[in-house]
Amino acid sequence: MRITRIVERSVPLRTGLSNARSDFSQMTTTVVAVVSDVIREGKPLVGYAFNSFGRYACGEQIRDRIAPRILAAKPDSLLDATGSNFDPLAVMACGQHRERRGGYAERCIPMGTVDVAVWDLVAKIAEQPLHRLLADRYNGGAVQARVSTYVGGGWYFPGQTADDLKAEMERHRSAGYRMVKMKVGGLSVAEDCKRIEAILSVMGDGANLAVDASCSFDHEAALEYAKAIAPYRLRWYEEPCDSLEYRTWSALAQAYGGPLATGENMACALELDHFLTYAGFRADRDIIQIDPPLAFGITEYLKVLDVAQKHGFSRRSMYPHGGNLMCLHLAGGLGLGACESYPDTFGIFSGFNDEVAIADGHARLPESPGIGFERQPGLYAVMRELVA
């Protein structure tokens, strides 16, 4: 049993969306396929993944460093103790041979994307949906059949009116969603408050709305904004600044009573450990949003859970960032708080697969083996082409 090929391709996102800091027009993502020699129904099993939006492709590191190491390894060295499946931890260690300690962000995305594809492959070999495999191994077998989900929406676009925002929210509600996260920080506080109020007029209670400032504020602006939004009692206040800016986070944790959220720009569990040690985050309410393919994958996410637990955060505080099928499995199989969703904003990468019904703010878990990208037609067309 061996990995025979690792193939990647850079795919443009082709979207006109913007957050507070930048538009996404030039952004790309890397789609990766990890091909095995395990034959099912006459074809080799393949694991698939892609890295998250709002970043860039990372193919060179996969092509030049990570894939050659994995393909050159003794096949048995990548198997688990049973010898009947791959061991994602062994593949991770192999993929990082001859890399530095430190500077983790330099390779956390390519390695994370390959790792998620390896987990897809491992679950397919085990003939289980990924959430079931994860639950059996790391959650005492418990699966959340219905996962709390929310829309990453309320983006900026040119000429947007309050009515546009309301129409968007009506659409999300009709689709079965009950909570939304919106972008803020791209306009003045007063103008953003009008956008918040337009959205609340459809979504109802502040608990149904979170705001994401995409790291656009400096220290003073982050605090000023906190004061402005406090009366809305929103579900959370996300990324007023980068998660490395501990001083600002500590001040916010003192000044702002509502939940804070961050994590999508963290590279590894050690970065989270520092953040939770120094930034004043509060285990009783704040939310941790590590993005698995951006942070060494599902293998590292298991360490992330340990670090969070060490600091008193429950698994319900963990909201994997990304808005995709990969994170839905993690939330369902590991007992996490919720999973984001991008129903219609990122082209072929949008939404979940055709097995996932949304109702009353929850997503039903898919039951295909692995992650189930095979039932997400536009995306699977690109993935399949990789191994054609």
Place this chain on the structure above:
Amino acid sequence: MRITRIVERSVPLRTGLSNARSDFSQMTTTVVAVVSDVIREGKPLVGYAFNSFGRYACGEQIRDRIAPRILAAKPDSLLDATGSNFDPLAVMACGQHRERRGGYAERCIPMGTVDVAVWDLVAKIAEQPLHRLLADRYNGGAVQARVSTYVGGGWYFPGQTADDLKAEMERHRSAGYRMVKMKVGGLSVAEDCKRIEAILSVMGDGANLAVDASCSFDHEAALEYAKAIAPYRLRWYEEPCDSLEYRTWSALAQAYGGPLATGENMACALELDHFLTYAGFRADRDIIQIDPPLAFGITEYLKVLDVAQKHGFSRRSMYPHGGNLMCLHLAGGLGLGACESYPDTFGIFSGFNDEVAIADGHARLPESPGIGFERQPGLYAVMRELVA
């Protein structure tokens, strides 16, 4: 006045050297040329740089992200207030348009390498050696004409004997060096101590020898090693662990009286700020070794100096990592503690240029405009080819 092309190429290091964690056989570096339309002696002026050893090429980010942004900018937006030269800060801001805050390590190397090439170009346009330009702008005009330097040597290689190490040290002493840094952590403590003693038998006092463990130790091993080497009273103890492992550094700063050193894996000034806040480093003795092209370049190095100063570290505590002509200019022009040298270990990247004489443990500064790679023949042959 504009930047017309940014060209890069991946070059294999082709060396059999090892440190405690890995061999360097598969490693690559990126050589970059930033071409202007400023004509001198009938030819366009070009800035050159390369990223440091023991890492990997970073061409994709330059090709796909950084270079297209800089080349698409309005030419005037990249000039300084005089309009007669490029402004490295403006080029840096432009090169990072549409990048995230946070996750800095993902782009600190490609952006840092381009930045150093921009400074080479700026100094050439100003018809000054880079150290003079830096001294005039950021050091009250004061240049250290002779810069303290030491050899990054004492590597592991298969079959190495104590006599091999002694012969290497004799060679360095004959070449004018008086201090060496050696690799440790790749053998048992007892065997490494024998290597230390062999080297000291040639180099004399412990103040002439530093040890570099290349992040190979866990917490306990780092402390055990500190105890073992304490009697040698070495110049410094470098990177027992990664600079993110604050707990281990704090314990070492308590347990080990001699100087500690780290920094080459840091991505940016903010990472240094955290390290100096949380890791127990001592301003009266410890040494900071940021590597400019690995950490957003010379532009960010100026912020690094401010952060170090804020924490009470003088410029004499700053030893830019890398062992090359770029760092020699920084040390000479900014009043830094010393500059590393790799006289013969990295092929065409080895050593300084033909203007740099070594005597009594010091390097004389080169006087060519810019950095002066044009007088480092093997390397310049590769650089020149980029723009042919």
